[in-house]
Amino acid sequence: MSMKSFVFTLSCEDRPGIVAAVTTELADMGANIAESDQFWDQVSNRFFMRIAFLAPEGVTRDTISRALAPAIARFDMKTELTDQSQRKKIIIMVSKFDHAMLHLLYQIRVGWMDADVAAIVSNHEDSRRTAEIEGIPFHYWPVNKENKAQQEEKLLALVKETGADLVVLARYMQVLSDSLSKRLFGKVINIHHSFLPSFKGARPYHQAHERGVKMIGATAHYVTADLDEGPIIEQDAERVNHSLSANDFVARGRDIESRVLARAVKFHLENRVMIVGNKTIVFAR
Structure with a gap:
């Protein structure tokens, strides 16, 4: 039957x-x-x-x-x-660093993640070729102070037009406005290239290297109006030591970011995440 x-x-x-x-x-x-x-x-x-x-x-x-x-x-x-027979749709937003996005696309291609990418949105042209190869609509929307509100309205329209269930910030290096974060609460996941709450802001791996840390990591979380403080979905870390350069930290960090973001997106798509105030209950497998 x-x-x-x-x-x-x-x-x-x-x-x-x-x-x-x-x-x-x-x-x-x-x-x-x-x-x-x-x-x-x-x-x-x-x-x-x-x-x-x-x-x-x-x-x-x-x-x-x-x-x-x-x-x-x-x-x-x-x-x-x-x-669950209704295949979920996601919009991926990316800037210049595309490693996390490429990992998502691969995991979808091999069937580990059950989703369709409705669009790739970027404030740079770098990922257009990838989108063309994958047959995914690409939207180049450069962002500045003057057009930020307009570009965010375009994103909301795209979410509605495509019926996207989730927006994934795969190293999209733009801060979403408070208004957009509230309107899409629980539907936007970001990967932060640090083990939150440590080393927020720019060049976190270089900050970590300067401090001589022994562990580096990455955090996937829901986006809220409070920068990098949304409910955490998934984290991972890896041991490092004094012999590694800042570039070694970055390389290892890219790998961690990709894995953590993919797991967080999969958990969300499979309805394994329940938001409870400023934290989550995650029934991971």
Whole structure:
């Protein structure tokens, strides 16, 4: 029998019966649970859950929503139900350094990441050739103080036109305005070339080298109005030592950035990330 894939996430005040209320309804419609992850935050007494399941072909998103409605109301749940058969669309924004973007494109090409790139947007021409090779629409939008607001409106229009689910800043070296960050909250992921909160701003690897650090890393986070302070999705680090040059730091950093950003984007696309205030719950696999 043909089956359709869905992901259901929920958060609510913790009390007995939540899991049973949801899984009983899923079982009654013939659904088969593929993954189930849950977390109880004892400080806030909030319960978080992600269930990935397969449902018979005749079961629709509306059917599931109606079946789960009583449980949602009973426990006052905040929920999201996603039909995973609908392939997600992303917009990649990049400046001159394209390593993180190229890694994303590769992981999509080999099937590790299930997404379509609706467009590549850049304030430089450097990635046009890559976009042409990949058959992806390329938008060259140079940014300055005079046209920044206009270019951001164009981005909002592009998101709406393409139906993009996510905007990925793959080393896009422009700061988004407070207004745009708020309008696209939870839908823009940035890779910061440092292990936040250390070494913010320009040339973080050179800052790290000057300080003689023993670990370097990268941070993928949601973009907010507070620069480089959005909810963190994924981080990684690597040990370094005094024998390495600043350029060695940069080279290793590029590799870490690419891996971290790809994992963060994948987690988001698979509905594994739940934003809770200024942090996240990530049901990673």
